[in-house]
Amino acid sequence: MKEISDLCGIEKHLTYHCGRHTFVTTFLSLGIPIKPVSKMLEYTKIQTTQIYARITNNKIANEMNAIAGKLKTYESKSAIV
Structure with missing residues (x-):
């Protein structure tokens, strides 16, 4: 992590621990389900992955837009009937 932060000027x-938070949050924000993310980290329990997950405002907005589209x-299907 030190080498990466040095290269990025951080x-x-x-x-x-910070890297795991970033990994989980990024993948969940991209729409990857939590179960595969948990497997990638080699956790046996989803609850362990949930510890590292942070829900961003962008993720909430994407989920709300998806729900609006489904509604x-x-x-439109109900109006046809």
């Missing part, structure tokens, strides 16, 4: 002390589809 002055904050980065830890292995529009549902409403």
Whole structure:
């Protein structure tokens, strides 16, 4: 982590723990389900992965947009009947 932070010009002390938070949060934000992310980290329990997960405002917005799209589809199908 030190080498990576030096290469990126990051002055904050980065830890292995910080790297796991970033990994989990990034993959979940990209829409990867938590179960495969947990497997990638070689955890046996989803709960362990959840410790590292941080839900970002961007992730919440994406989920809300997905729900809105599904509701529009549902409403249009209901209007036909």
